[in-house]
Amino acid sequence: MNGEPLPRRGEIWWVLVDKRRPAVIVQTDKVREPRVKTFLLVPLTSRMHLADLPGNVRLSRRATGLAKDSVANVYDVQKALRADLVARVGALPSSELASLESGLRLVLDL
Numbered sequence: 671m672n673g674e675p676l677p678r679r680g681e682i683w684w685v686l687v688d689k690r691r692p693a694v695i696v697q698t699d700k701v702r703e704p705r706v707k708t709f710l711l712v713p714l715t716s717r718m719h720l721a722d723l724p725g726n727v728r729l730s731r732r733a734t735g736l737a738k739d740s741v742a743n744v745y746d747v748q749k750a751l752r753a754d755l756v757a758r759v760g761a762l763p764s765s766e767l768a769s770l771e772s773g774l775r776l777v778l779d780l
Contacts, residue, residue, distance in 0.1 A: 676702050676752075677709055680767040682734055682759040685711060685750050692736055692759060694770060696747070708749050712770065714740040725773035727766065735760035744773040 677683055677695045685693045693711040714734065720741045721728040727742040734740060736759065762770065774780070 676704070676706075677755055677758070678702065678761070680764075681761045682714070682736070683711075684756040684759060685713075686754040686756060687713065687748055687750055690756065691715075692734070692740070693748070693750070694742055694762060694767075696770070696774065707752055709752065709755065711748055711750055712742050712744055712774070713746050713748060715743050716740055725776040727769045727773050729762070729766055733763055733766050742770050742773070744770070744777050747774070 679695055679697060679699050681695045682692055683695065684690055692714040694714065695709055696712050697710040714729065714736070716738050718739065718741060720726050720743055723745065725744045729740050729742060731737060731739050
């Protein structure tokens with residue numbers, strides 16, 4: 671990611687965590703600067719049965735720009751190094767980002 675723009679909240683990136691997977695950046699843009707070396711994210715999964723868990727968000731492929739529908743799994747918030755953010759896919763529409771934020775508030779009791 672050297673010289674590339676820093677990720678923004680709500681963007682979807684391919685990330686190397688346990689394996690290469692898509693994820694939504696959920697870290698605030700208020701701390702978006704080159705000195706910050708890690709980003710908080712919510713991984714996306716194609717395991718659609720997880721959409722039934724409270725707080726998780728079902729996302730259409732149209733909303734994500736991915737090949738399949740997916741679920742934002744708010745029970746699996748992760749940290750990734752900037753170097754592990756492989757490629758930007760797109761950004762969630764504001765309504766889906768609002769649902770994801772609501773899910774995070776629920777599971778984190780914020």
